[in-house]
Amino acid sequence: xxxxxxxxxxxxxxxxxxxxxxxxxxxxxxxxxxxxxxxxxxxxxxxxxxxxxxxxxxxxxxxxxxxxxxxxxxxxxxxxxxxxxxxxxxxxxxxxxxxxxxxxxxxxxxxxxxxxxxxxxxxxxxxxxxxxxxxxxxxxxxxxxxxxxxxxxxxxxxxxxxxxxxxxxxxxxxxxxxxxxxxxxxxxxxxxxxxxxxxxxxxxxxxxxxxxxxxxxxxxxxxxxxxxxxxxxxxxxxxxxxxxxxxxxxxxxxxxxxxxxxxxxxxxxxxxxxxxxxxxxxxxxxxxxxxxxxxxxxxxxxxxxxxxxxxxxxxxxxxxx
Amino acid sequence: xxxxxxxxxxxxxxxxxxxxxxxxxxxxxxxxxxxxxxxxxxxxxxxxxxxxxxxxxxxxxxxxxxxxxxxxxxxxxxxxxxxxxxxxxxxxxxxxxxxxxxxxxxxxxxxxxxxxxxxxxxxxxxxxxxxxxxxxxxxxxxxxxxxxxxxxxxxxxxxxxxxxxxxxxxxxxxxxxxxxxxxxxxxxxxxxxxxxxxxxxxxxxxxxxxxxxxxxxxxxxxxxxxxxxxxxxx
Numbered sequence: 001x002x003x004x005x006x007x008x009x010x011x012x013x014x015x016x017x018x019x020x021x022x023x024x025x026x027x028x029x030x031x032x033x034x035x036x037x038x039x040x041x042x043x044x045x046x047x048x049x050x051x052x053x054x055x056x057x058x059x060x061x062x063x064x065x066x067x068x069x070x071x072x073x074x075x076x077x078x079x080x081x082x083x084x085x086x087x088x089x090x091x092x093x094x095x096x097x098x099x100x101x102x103x104x105x106x107x108x109x110x111x112x113x114x115x116x117x118x119x120x121x122x123x124x125x126x127x128x129x130x131x132x133x134x135x136x137x138x139x140x141x142x143x144x145x146x147x148x149x150x151x152x153x154x155x156x157x158x159x160x161x162x163x164x165x166x167x168x169x170x171x172x173x174x175x176x177x178x179x180x181x182x183x184x185x186x187x188x189x190x191x192x193x194x195x196x197x198x199x200x201x202x203x204x205x206x207x208x209x210x211x212x213x214x215x216x217x218x219x220x221x222x223x224x225x226x227x228x229x230x231x232x233x234x235x236x237x238x239x240x241x242x243x244x245x246x247x248x249x250x251x252x253x254x255x256x257x258x259x260x261x262x263x264x265x266x267x268x269x270x271x272x273x274x275x276x277x278x279x280x281x282x283x284x285x286x287x288x289x290x291x292x293x294x295x296x297x298x299x300x301x302x303x304x305x306x307x308x309x310x311x312x313x314x315x316x317x318x319x320x321x
Numbered sequence: 322x323x324x325x326x327x328x329x330x331x332x333x334x335x336x337x338x339x340x341x342x343x344x345x346x347x348x349x350x351x352x353x354x355x356x357x358x359x360x361x362x363x364x365x366x367x368x369x370x371x372x373x374x375x376x377x378x379x380x381x382x383x384x385x386x387x388x389x390x391x392x393x394x395x396x397x398x399x400x401x402x403x404x405x406x407x408x409x410x411x412x413x414x415x416x417x418x419x420x421x422x423x424x425x426x427x428x429x430x431x432x433x434x435x436x437x438x439x440x441x442x443x444x445x446x447x448x449x450x451x452x453x454x455x456x457x458x459x460x461x462x463x464x465x466x467x468x469x470x471x472x473x474x475x476x477x478x479x480x481x482x483x484x485x486x487x488x489x490x491x492x493x494x495x496x497x498x499x500x501x502x503x504x505x506x507x508x509x510x511x512x513x514x515x516x517x518x519x520x521x522x523x524x525x526x527x528x529x530x531x532x533x534x535x536x537x538x539x540x541x542x543x544x545x546x547x548x549x550x551x552x553x554x555x
Contacts, residue, residue: 048403052553073405084400088335100324101404144400
Protein backbone atom coordinates (compact mmCIF):
# COMPACT_ATOMS: atom_id res chain seq x y z
CA UNK A 1 0.00 0.00 0.00
CA UNK A 2 2.81 2.38 0.93
CA UNK A 3 6.20 1.97 -0.64
CA UNK A 4 9.05 4.17 0.43
CA UNK A 5 12.36 3.70 -1.29
CA UNK A 6 15.73 5.27 -0.60
CA UNK A 7 14.28 8.42 0.87
CA UNK A 8 16.82 11.13 1.62
CA UNK A 9 16.00 14.64 2.74
CA UNK A 10 18.47 17.43 3.25
CA UNK A 11 17.72 20.81 4.71
CA UNK A 12 20.75 22.74 3.57
CA UNK A 13 23.68 21.00 5.21
CA UNK A 14 21.53 19.07 7.68
CA UNK A 15 20.47 15.61 6.59
CA UNK A 16 17.11 14.82 8.13
CA UNK A 17 16.65 11.44 6.45
CA UNK A 18 19.24 9.11 5.00
CA UNK A 19 18.32 6.37 2.59
CA UNK A 20 15.17 5.20 4.35
CA UNK A 21 13.27 2.36 2.66
CA UNK A 22 10.31 0.32 3.79
CA UNK A 23 7.00 -0.97 2.55
CA UNK A 24 3.71 -1.18 4.37
CA UNK A 25 1.15 -3.78 3.37
CA UNK A 26 -2.56 -3.15 3.25
CA UNK A 27 -4.15 -3.25 6.69
CA UNK A 28 -0.89 -3.03 8.62
CA UNK A 29 -0.52 -0.73 11.62
CA UNK A 30 3.04 0.50 11.71
CA UNK A 31 4.64 2.48 14.50
CA UNK A 32 7.28 5.06 13.75
CA UNK A 33 9.54 5.20 16.73
CA UNK A 34 12.40 7.50 17.47
CA UNK A 35 13.60 10.25 19.74
CA UNK A 36 12.66 13.81 18.93
CA UNK A 37 14.51 14.97 15.86
CA UNK A 38 14.92 11.48 14.46
CA UNK A 39 13.17 12.35 11.21
CA UNK A 40 9.72 10.92 11.89
CA UNK A 41 7.84 14.08 11.03
CA UNK A 42 10.01 14.73 7.97
CA UNK A 43 9.34 11.21 6.73
CA UNK A 44 5.61 11.66 7.25
CA UNK A 45 5.60 15.04 5.53
CA UNK A 46 7.28 13.49 2.53
CA UNK A 47 4.95 10.49 2.42
CA UNK A 48 1.93 12.80 2.43
CA UNK A 49 3.36 15.10 -0.23
CA UNK A 50 3.77 18.16 1.96
CA UNK A 51 7.52 18.14 1.44
CA UNK A 52 9.56 16.73 -1.37
CA UNK A 53 12.46 14.41 -0.82
CA UNK A 54 15.97 15.26 -1.93
CA UNK A 55 16.14 11.82 -3.49
CA UNK A 56 14.14 8.62 -3.35
CA UNK A 57 10.48 7.98 -4.02
CA UNK A 58 7.18 7.33 -2.29
CA UNK A 59 4.22 5.58 -3.81
CA UNK A 60 0.77 5.13 -2.33
CA UNK A 61 -1.27 2.28 -3.74
CA UNK A 62 0.95 2.37 -6.83
CA UNK A 63 0.64 6.13 -7.38
CA UNK A 64 3.85 8.11 -7.05
CA UNK A 65 3.38 11.08 -4.73
CA UNK A 66 5.25 13.41 -7.09
CA UNK A 67 4.16 12.01 -10.45
CA UNK A 68 0.48 11.59 -9.68
CA UNK A 69 0.00 13.65 -6.51
CA UNK A 70 -3.77 14.01 -6.79
CA UNK A 71 -4.43 10.26 -7.01
CA UNK A 72 -1.93 9.52 -4.25
CA UNK A 73 -3.22 12.23 -1.92
CA UNK A 74 -6.81 11.06 -2.37
CA UNK A 75 -5.80 7.89 -0.57
CA UNK A 76 -4.17 9.56 2.43
CA UNK A 77 -5.62 11.05 5.56
CA UNK A 78 -2.98 13.03 7.43
CA UNK A 79 -2.90 14.31 10.97
CA UNK A 80 0.19 16.52 11.20
CA UNK A 81 2.03 17.13 14.44
CA UNK A 82 0.05 20.33 14.99
CA UNK A 83 -3.57 19.68 13.96
CA UNK A 84 -4.24 21.99 10.99
CA UNK A 85 -7.28 23.75 12.40
CA UNK A 86 -8.74 27.15 11.63
CA UNK A 87 -9.53 28.69 15.02
CA UNK A 88 -12.23 30.95 13.61
CA UNK A 89 -14.40 28.10 12.34
CA UNK A 90 -16.80 25.81 14.16
CA UNK A 91 -16.13 22.09 13.99
CA UNK A 92 -19.02 21.64 11.56
CA UNK A 93 -17.83 24.43 9.28
CA UNK A 94 -14.32 23.04 9.38
CA UNK A 95 -15.43 19.54 8.45
CA UNK A 96 -17.59 21.00 5.66
CA UNK A 97 -14.55 22.82 4.35
CA UNK A 98 -12.37 19.71 4.46
CA UNK A 99 -15.13 17.72 2.80
CA UNK A 100 -15.31 20.21 -0.07
CA UNK A 101 -11.52 20.58 -0.25
CA UNK A 102 -10.95 16.86 -0.55
CA UNK A 103 -13.85 16.52 -2.96
CA UNK A 104 -15.31 13.68 -0.89
CA UNK A 105 -18.23 11.81 -2.39
CA UNK A 106 -19.74 10.15 0.68
CA UNK A 107 -23.18 11.26 1.83
CA UNK A 108 -22.24 14.16 4.02
CA UNK A 109 -24.59 13.90 6.97
CA UNK A 110 -24.10 10.17 7.49
CA UNK A 111 -20.37 10.39 6.86
CA UNK A 112 -19.89 13.18 9.40
CA UNK A 113 -22.04 11.39 11.94
CA UNK A 114 -19.91 8.28 11.61
CA UNK A 115 -16.65 10.22 11.91
CA UNK A 116 -17.83 12.29 14.85
CA UNK A 117 -19.05 9.23 16.70
CA UNK A 118 -15.76 7.47 16.11
CA UNK A 119 -13.67 10.41 17.31
CA UNK A 120 -16.23 11.43 19.98
CA UNK A 121 -16.59 15.03 18.97
CA UNK A 122 -20.35 15.05 18.52
CA UNK A 123 -20.83 17.21 21.59
CA UNK A 124 -18.63 20.03 20.25
CA UNK A 125 -19.68 20.12 16.61
CA UNK A 126 -21.25 23.55 16.91
CA UNK A 127 -18.41 25.12 18.86
CA UNK A 128 -15.62 27.35 17.63
CA UNK A 129 -12.36 25.49 17.32
CA UNK A 130 -10.45 28.19 19.21
CA UNK A 131 -12.57 27.44 22.29
CA UNK A 132 -11.87 23.71 22.26
CA UNK A 133 -9.49 21.96 24.64
CA UNK A 134 -6.29 20.39 23.37
CA UNK A 135 -7.82 16.92 23.50
CA UNK A 136 -10.80 17.91 21.41
CA UNK A 137 -8.62 19.73 18.91
CA UNK A 138 -6.52 16.63 18.47
CA UNK A 139 -9.67 14.61 17.87
CA UNK A 140 -11.01 17.14 15.39
CA UNK A 141 -7.63 16.74 13.70
CA UNK A 142 -8.15 13.00 13.48
CA UNK A 143 -11.72 13.53 12.24
CA UNK A 144 -10.33 15.77 9.51
CA UNK A 145 -7.98 12.98 8.40
CA UNK A 146 -10.93 10.58 8.22
CA UNK A 147 -13.06 12.78 5.96
CA UNK A 148 -13.40 11.11 2.57
CA UNK A 149 -12.54 7.77 4.16
CA UNK A 150 -8.99 7.42 2.81
CA UNK A 151 -7.53 3.90 3.07
CA UNK A 152 -4.19 5.17 4.42
CA UNK A 153 -3.91 7.15 7.64
CA UNK A 154 -0.74 8.93 8.69
CA UNK A 155 -0.90 10.13 12.27
CA UNK A 156 1.96 12.19 13.62
CA UNK A 157 2.19 11.87 17.41
CA UNK A 158 -1.56 11.91 17.98
CA UNK A 159 -1.23 11.43 21.74
CA UNK A 160 1.23 14.19 22.57
CA UNK A 161 -0.10 16.67 25.07
CA UNK A 162 -3.19 14.69 26.01
CA UNK A 163 -4.16 13.64 29.52
CA UNK A 164 -3.78 9.96 30.46
CA UNK A 165 -7.40 9.09 29.85
CA UNK A 166 -7.36 10.76 26.43
CA UNK A 167 -4.14 8.95 25.58
CA UNK A 168 -5.80 5.61 26.25
CA UNK A 169 -8.85 6.67 24.24
CA UNK A 170 -6.72 7.79 21.33
CA UNK A 171 -4.76 4.55 21.34
CA UNK A 172 -7.97 2.59 21.33
CA UNK A 173 -9.20 4.71 18.45
CA UNK A 174 -6.04 4.13 16.44
CA UNK A 175 -6.31 0.40 17.08
CA UNK A 176 -9.92 0.49 15.95
CA UNK A 177 -8.99 2.45 12.82
CA UNK A 178 -6.27 -0.10 12.14
CA UNK A 179 -8.92 -2.73 11.55
CA UNK A 180 -9.90 -1.28 8.18
CA UNK A 181 -7.13 1.20 7.41
CA UNK A 182 -3.43 1.09 6.74
CA UNK A 183 -1.96 3.20 9.49
CA UNK A 184 1.41 4.79 10.16
CA UNK A 185 1.52 6.15 13.66
CA UNK A 186 4.46 7.99 15.14
CA UNK A 187 5.44 8.33 18.74
CA UNK A 188 8.46 8.70 20.90
CA UNK A 189 6.79 6.64 23.60
CA UNK A 190 7.88 3.08 23.19
CA UNK A 191 5.14 1.45 25.21
CA UNK A 192 2.55 3.22 23.14
CA UNK A 193 3.86 1.81 19.90
CA UNK A 194 3.98 -1.62 21.48
CA UNK A 195 0.37 -1.28 22.59
CA UNK A 196 -0.99 -0.10 19.27
CA UNK A 197 1.16 -1.35 16.43
CA UNK A 198 1.94 -4.76 15.05
CA UNK A 199 5.14 -3.55 13.52
CA UNK A 200 7.75 -1.01 14.54
CA UNK A 201 10.06 1.04 12.41
CA UNK A 202 12.77 2.68 14.46
CA UNK A 203 14.39 5.85 13.21
CA UNK A 204 17.36 7.57 14.71
CA UNK A 205 19.30 10.50 13.31
CA UNK A 206 17.46 10.10 10.04
CA UNK A 207 18.40 6.46 9.61
CA UNK A 208 16.19 3.43 9.78
CA UNK A 209 17.77 1.38 12.55
CA UNK A 210 15.20 -1.40 12.90
CA UNK A 211 12.09 -2.65 11.17
CA UNK A 212 10.34 -5.63 12.64
CA UNK A 213 7.30 -6.99 14.39
CA UNK A 214 7.14 -5.33 17.77
CA UNK A 215 7.31 -8.63 19.69
CA UNK A 216 10.11 -10.11 17.61
CA UNK A 217 12.14 -7.02 18.27
CA UNK A 218 12.09 -8.10 21.90
CA UNK A 219 13.05 -11.68 21.16
CA UNK A 220 15.86 -10.62 18.92
CA UNK A 221 17.77 -9.16 21.78
CA UNK A 222 16.28 -10.90 24.77
CA UNK A 223 16.42 -14.47 23.45
CA UNK A 224 20.01 -15.15 24.31
CA UNK A 225 20.05 -13.85 27.81
CA UNK A 226 18.63 -15.64 30.80
CA UNK A 227 18.19 -15.03 34.47
CA UNK A 228 19.32 -18.02 36.46
CA UNK A 229 18.69 -18.70 40.12
CA UNK A 230 20.42 -21.67 41.68
CA UNK A 231 20.84 -22.87 45.25
CA UNK A 232 24.49 -23.14 46.22
CA UNK A 233 27.50 -21.05 47.03
CA UNK A 234 28.60 -18.29 44.76
CA UNK A 235 31.98 -19.83 44.01
CA UNK A 236 30.44 -23.21 43.05
CA UNK A 237 28.00 -21.63 40.66
CA UNK A 238 30.68 -19.43 39.15
CA UNK A 239 33.03 -22.35 38.72
CA UNK A 240 30.37 -24.38 36.99
CA UNK A 241 29.28 -21.57 34.66
CA UNK A 242 32.92 -21.13 33.69
CA UNK A 243 33.12 -24.70 32.47
CA UNK A 244 30.02 -24.53 30.31
CA UNK A 245 30.64 -24.06 26.62
CA UNK A 246 27.25 -22.54 25.84
CA UNK A 247 27.78 -19.69 28.28
CA UNK A 248 29.33 -16.65 26.71
CA UNK A 249 29.52 -14.54 29.81
CA UNK A 250 27.71 -14.08 33.09
CA UNK A 251 27.44 -11.71 35.98
CA UNK A 252 26.10 -11.91 39.46
CA UNK A 253 22.84 -10.13 39.94
CA UNK A 254 22.21 -10.58 43.64
CA UNK A 255 21.51 -13.31 46.16
CA UNK A 256 18.55 -14.40 48.21
CA UNK A 257 17.86 -16.28 51.37
CA UNK A 258 21.13 -15.37 53.09
CA UNK A 259 23.47 -16.19 50.20
CA UNK A 260 21.91 -19.62 49.72
CA UNK A 261 20.35 -18.78 46.36
CA UNK A 262 22.46 -17.04 43.75
CA UNK A 263 21.03 -14.98 40.92
CA UNK A 264 23.08 -14.66 37.74
CA UNK A 265 22.47 -12.97 34.43
CA UNK A 266 23.83 -15.34 31.83
CA UNK A 267 24.48 -14.57 28.19
CA UNK A 268 24.21 -17.68 26.00
CA UNK A 269 25.88 -18.35 22.68
CA UNK A 270 22.54 -18.97 21.03
CA UNK A 271 22.90 -22.72 20.55
CA UNK A 272 19.66 -24.68 20.61
CA UNK A 273 20.17 -26.86 23.67
CA UNK A 274 21.90 -24.30 25.82
CA UNK A 275 19.25 -24.25 28.51
CA UNK A 276 19.05 -28.06 28.69
CA UNK A 277 22.81 -28.22 28.94
CA UNK A 278 22.75 -25.84 31.88
CA UNK A 279 19.98 -27.77 33.54
CA UNK A 280 21.80 -31.10 33.38
CA UNK A 281 25.14 -29.59 34.37
CA UNK A 282 23.65 -27.98 37.44
CA UNK A 283 21.73 -31.15 38.30
CA UNK A 284 24.91 -33.23 38.04
CA UNK A 285 26.73 -30.87 40.43
CA UNK A 286 23.75 -30.97 42.82
CA UNK A 287 23.20 -27.25 42.45
CA UNK A 288 19.43 -27.19 42.04
CA UNK A 289 18.08 -24.55 39.66
CA UNK A 290 15.19 -22.79 41.33
CA UNK A 291 14.43 -20.45 38.50
CA UNK A 292 15.48 -20.00 34.91
CA UNK A 293 13.82 -17.60 32.53
CA UNK A 294 14.62 -15.55 29.47
CA UNK A 295 15.34 -12.00 30.40
CA UNK A 296 12.58 -9.62 29.42
CA UNK A 297 13.48 -6.50 27.56
CA UNK A 298 11.35 -3.49 27.32
CA UNK A 299 11.35 -1.55 24.09
CA UNK A 300 13.31 1.10 25.94
CA UNK A 301 16.26 -1.25 26.40
CA UNK A 302 15.99 -2.48 22.85
CA UNK A 303 15.76 0.99 21.54
CA UNK A 304 18.81 2.16 23.38
CA UNK A 305 20.80 -0.84 22.29
CA UNK A 306 19.71 -0.33 18.67
CA UNK A 307 20.58 3.29 18.77
CA UNK A 308 23.82 2.20 20.34
CA UNK A 309 24.37 4.98 22.78
CA UNK A 310 22.96 6.19 26.00
CA UNK A 311 20.21 8.76 25.85
CA UNK A 312 22.33 11.56 27.26
CA UNK A 313 24.77 11.25 24.43
CA UNK A 314 22.11 11.33 21.77
CA UNK A 315 20.63 14.40 23.38
CA UNK A 316 24.00 16.04 23.38
CA UNK A 317 24.39 15.20 19.73
CA UNK A 318 21.00 16.63 18.92
CA UNK A 319 21.82 19.77 20.83
CA UNK A 320 25.12 20.24 19.04
CA UNK A 321 23.28 20.25 15.75
CA UNK B 322 -11.10 26.32 -5.50
CA UNK B 323 -14.68 26.91 -4.39
CA UNK B 324 -14.02 25.50 -0.92
CA UNK B 325 -11.02 27.75 -0.34
CA UNK B 326 -12.83 30.75 -1.82
CA UNK B 327 -15.82 30.34 0.47
CA UNK B 328 -13.70 29.74 3.53
CA UNK B 329 -11.59 32.82 2.90
CA UNK B 330 -14.59 35.00 2.22
CA UNK B 331 -16.21 33.84 5.46
CA UNK B 332 -12.97 34.42 7.31
CA UNK B 333 -12.91 38.07 6.23
CA UNK B 334 -16.24 38.69 7.86
CA UNK B 335 -15.66 36.56 10.93
CA UNK B 336 -12.78 38.74 11.93
CA UNK B 337 -12.91 42.54 11.91
CA UNK B 338 -10.67 42.67 8.80
CA UNK B 339 -13.44 42.68 6.23
CA UNK B 340 -15.52 45.22 8.09
CA UNK B 341 -12.60 47.52 8.76
CA UNK B 342 -11.61 47.46 5.11
CA UNK B 343 -15.13 48.21 3.91
CA UNK B 344 -15.59 50.91 6.52
CA UNK B 345 -12.39 52.75 5.59
CA UNK B 346 -13.15 52.41 1.89
CA UNK B 347 -16.68 53.71 2.24
CA UNK B 348 -15.62 56.55 4.50
CA UNK B 349 -13.04 57.95 2.10
CA UNK B 350 -15.04 57.32 -1.05
CA UNK B 351 -18.00 59.09 0.56
CA UNK B 352 -15.77 62.09 1.24
CA UNK B 353 -14.86 62.20 -2.44
CA UNK B 354 -18.51 61.81 -3.27
CA UNK B 355 -19.50 64.80 -1.20
CA UNK B 356 -16.88 66.92 -2.95
CA UNK B 357 -18.12 65.67 -6.33
CA UNK B 358 -21.67 66.56 -5.26
CA UNK B 359 -20.68 70.10 -4.38
CA UNK B 360 -18.93 70.45 -7.75
CA UNK B 361 -22.16 69.20 -9.26
CA UNK B 362 -20.70 68.15 -12.61
CA UNK B 363 -21.15 64.75 -14.10
CA UNK B 364 -17.61 64.83 -15.49
CA UNK B 365 -16.28 65.01 -11.94
CA UNK B 366 -17.79 61.67 -10.99
CA UNK B 367 -14.70 59.50 -11.78
CA UNK B 368 -12.89 61.43 -9.08
CA UNK B 369 -14.59 59.09 -6.57
CA UNK B 370 -12.55 56.25 -8.04
CA UNK B 371 -9.47 58.12 -9.14
CA UNK B 372 -8.97 59.94 -5.85
CA UNK B 373 -9.29 56.66 -3.98
CA UNK B 374 -6.46 54.93 -5.82
CA UNK B 375 -3.69 55.90 -3.41
CA UNK B 376 -5.88 54.95 -0.46
CA UNK B 377 -6.62 51.62 -2.07
CA UNK B 378 -2.94 50.89 -2.51
CA UNK B 379 -2.36 51.60 1.15
CA UNK B 380 -5.47 49.69 2.31
CA UNK B 381 -5.21 46.52 0.29
CA UNK B 382 -2.43 45.06 2.49
CA UNK B 383 -5.21 44.74 5.11
CA UNK B 384 -6.89 42.20 2.88
CA UNK B 385 -3.85 40.41 1.54
CA UNK B 386 -1.61 40.18 4.61
CA UNK B 387 -3.39 37.20 6.11
CA UNK B 388 -3.90 35.14 2.95
CA UNK B 389 -0.92 32.83 3.30
CA UNK B 390 0.87 34.07 6.43
CA UNK B 391 -2.00 32.96 8.61
CA UNK B 392 -2.03 29.50 7.05
CA UNK B 393 1.60 29.08 7.85
CA UNK B 394 1.26 30.37 11.37
CA UNK B 395 -1.56 27.98 12.21
CA UNK B 396 0.08 25.22 10.13
CA UNK B 397 -3.14 24.86 8.21
CA UNK B 398 -1.15 24.97 4.99
CA UNK B 399 -0.46 21.31 5.72
CA UNK B 400 -4.07 20.41 5.14
CA UNK B 401 -4.21 22.49 1.96
CA UNK B 402 -0.98 21.13 0.51
CA UNK B 403 -1.74 17.50 1.32
CA UNK B 404 -5.27 17.70 -0.07
CA UNK B 405 -5.83 16.15 -3.49
CA UNK B 406 -5.94 19.56 -5.19
CA UNK B 407 -3.46 21.45 -7.37
CA UNK B 408 -1.83 24.59 -6.06
CA UNK B 409 -3.13 26.98 -8.70
CA UNK B 410 -6.83 26.59 -7.78
CA UNK B 411 -5.91 27.05 -4.10
CA UNK B 412 -4.10 30.29 -4.85
CA UNK B 413 -6.89 31.44 -7.17
CA UNK B 414 -9.48 30.75 -4.48
CA UNK B 415 -7.64 33.01 -2.07
CA UNK B 416 -7.01 35.68 -4.67
CA UNK B 417 -10.66 35.77 -5.70
CA UNK B 418 -11.88 36.00 -2.11
CA UNK B 419 -9.84 39.17 -1.52
CA UNK B 420 -10.92 40.52 -4.89
CA UNK B 421 -14.56 39.86 -4.00
CA UNK B 422 -14.36 41.94 -0.83
CA UNK B 423 -12.72 44.74 -2.77
CA UNK B 424 -15.17 44.65 -5.68
CA UNK B 425 -18.03 44.52 -3.17
CA UNK B 426 -16.84 47.90 -1.87
CA UNK B 427 -16.51 49.24 -5.41
CA UNK B 428 -20.08 48.27 -6.18
CA UNK B 429 -21.25 50.31 -3.21
CA UNK B 430 -20.31 53.37 -5.25
CA UNK B 431 -23.24 52.57 -7.54
CA UNK B 432 -25.38 53.92 -4.71
CA UNK B 433 -23.53 57.24 -5.06
CA UNK B 434 -24.26 57.20 -8.76
CA UNK B 435 -27.94 56.57 -8.01
CA UNK B 436 -27.99 59.50 -5.57
CA UNK B 437 -26.14 61.64 -8.10
CA UNK B 438 -28.88 60.98 -10.59
CA UNK B 439 -31.26 63.17 -8.61
CA UNK B 440 -29.19 66.18 -9.59
CA UNK B 441 -27.36 65.41 -12.81
CA UNK B 442 -27.56 62.29 -14.88
CA UNK B 443 -24.19 60.55 -14.51
CA UNK B 444 -22.50 59.17 -17.58
CA UNK B 445 -23.08 55.47 -17.02
CA UNK B 446 -20.39 54.20 -19.41
CA UNK B 447 -17.94 56.37 -17.49
CA UNK B 448 -19.07 54.95 -14.14
CA UNK B 449 -18.91 51.36 -15.36
CA UNK B 450 -15.58 51.95 -17.09
CA UNK B 451 -14.15 53.30 -13.85
CA UNK B 452 -15.44 50.38 -11.79
CA UNK B 453 -13.91 48.06 -14.38
CA UNK B 454 -10.61 49.91 -14.26
CA UNK B 455 -10.57 50.05 -10.47
CA UNK B 456 -11.22 46.29 -10.39
CA UNK B 457 -8.20 45.64 -12.60
CA UNK B 458 -6.13 48.06 -10.55
CA UNK B 459 -7.07 46.32 -7.28
CA UNK B 460 -6.63 42.82 -8.73
CA UNK B 461 -3.05 43.63 -9.69
CA UNK B 462 -2.15 44.92 -6.25
CA UNK B 463 -3.99 42.08 -4.48
CA UNK B 464 -1.84 39.64 -6.45
CA UNK B 465 1.29 41.53 -5.35
CA UNK B 466 0.14 41.52 -1.70
CA UNK B 467 -0.74 37.83 -1.83
CA UNK B 468 2.70 37.06 -3.21
CA UNK B 469 4.31 38.89 -0.30
CA UNK B 470 2.04 37.14 2.16
CA UNK B 471 3.13 33.78 0.78
CA UNK B 472 6.73 34.54 1.70
CA UNK B 473 6.35 35.08 5.43
CA UNK B 474 4.70 33.57 8.48
CA UNK B 475 4.07 36.92 10.04
CA UNK B 476 1.02 38.89 9.00
CA UNK B 477 2.74 42.01 10.23
CA UNK B 478 5.75 41.52 7.97
CA UNK B 479 3.42 40.72 5.07
CA UNK B 480 1.42 43.89 5.70
CA UNK B 481 4.52 46.06 6.04
CA UNK B 482 6.02 44.55 2.89
CA UNK B 483 3.00 45.32 0.72
CA UNK B 484 2.56 48.63 2.49
CA UNK B 485 6.11 49.67 1.57
CA UNK B 486 5.55 48.75 -2.05
CA UNK B 487 2.32 50.74 -2.00
CA UNK B 488 4.15 53.71 -0.53
CA UNK B 489 6.78 53.55 -3.26
CA UNK B 490 4.03 53.73 -5.89
CA UNK B 491 2.31 56.60 -4.13
CA UNK B 492 5.57 58.56 -3.95
CA UNK B 493 6.34 57.68 -7.55
CA UNK B 494 3.16 59.44 -8.59
CA UNK B 495 4.32 62.70 -7.08
CA UNK B 496 7.45 62.88 -9.23
CA UNK B 497 5.73 63.77 -12.56
CA UNK B 498 4.18 66.78 -10.83
CA UNK B 499 7.60 68.13 -9.91
CA UNK B 500 9.52 67.65 -13.12
CA UNK B 501 9.12 68.70 -16.71
CA UNK B 502 11.49 66.09 -18.11
CA UNK B 503 9.24 64.39 -20.69
CA UNK B 504 11.12 61.10 -20.55
CA UNK B 505 10.81 60.70 -16.76
CA UNK B 506 7.16 61.70 -16.81
CA UNK B 507 6.39 59.12 -19.50
CA UNK B 508 8.42 56.42 -17.79
CA UNK B 509 6.67 56.92 -14.47
CA UNK B 510 3.23 57.12 -16.02
CA UNK B 511 3.97 53.82 -17.76
CA UNK B 512 5.00 51.90 -14.66
CA UNK B 513 2.81 53.65 -12.09
CA UNK B 514 -0.45 51.94 -11.16
CA UNK B 515 -2.18 55.29 -10.85
CA UNK B 516 -0.65 56.50 -14.12
CA UNK B 517 -1.95 53.39 -15.84
CA UNK B 518 -5.39 54.10 -14.44
CA UNK B 519 -5.64 57.63 -15.87
CA UNK B 520 -7.19 56.56 -19.22
CA UNK B 521 -10.08 54.91 -17.33
CA UNK B 522 -10.67 58.14 -15.47
CA UNK B 523 -10.97 59.96 -18.77
CA UNK B 524 -13.42 57.42 -20.08
CA UNK B 525 -11.01 55.57 -22.34
CA UNK B 526 -10.77 51.77 -22.32
CA UNK B 527 -7.04 51.73 -22.89
CA UNK B 528 -5.92 48.36 -24.15
CA UNK B 529 -2.32 48.72 -22.95
CA UNK B 530 -3.49 49.56 -19.42
CA UNK B 531 -5.78 46.52 -19.36
CA UNK B 532 -2.88 44.33 -20.48
CA UNK B 533 -0.60 45.99 -17.91
CA UNK B 534 -2.90 45.23 -14.96
CA UNK B 535 -3.80 41.75 -16.16
CA UNK B 536 -0.21 40.77 -16.73
CA UNK B 537 0.85 42.00 -13.27
CA UNK B 538 -2.02 40.00 -11.76
CA UNK B 539 -1.12 36.85 -13.67
CA UNK B 540 2.60 37.19 -12.95
CA UNK B 541 2.16 37.51 -9.21
CA UNK B 542 -0.41 34.70 -9.00
CA UNK B 543 2.10 32.55 -10.85
CA UNK B 544 4.91 33.64 -8.52
CA UNK B 545 2.78 32.82 -5.46
CA UNK B 546 2.27 29.30 -6.78
CA UNK B 547 6.02 29.04 -7.32
CA UNK B 548 6.79 30.20 -3.78
CA UNK B 549 4.52 27.52 -2.33
CA UNK B 550 6.01 24.95 -4.65
CA UNK B 551 9.54 26.00 -3.80
CA UNK B 552 8.99 25.73 -0.06
CA UNK B 553 8.23 22.06 -0.57
CA UNK B 554 11.66 21.56 -2.09
CA UNK B 555 13.79 23.57 0.30
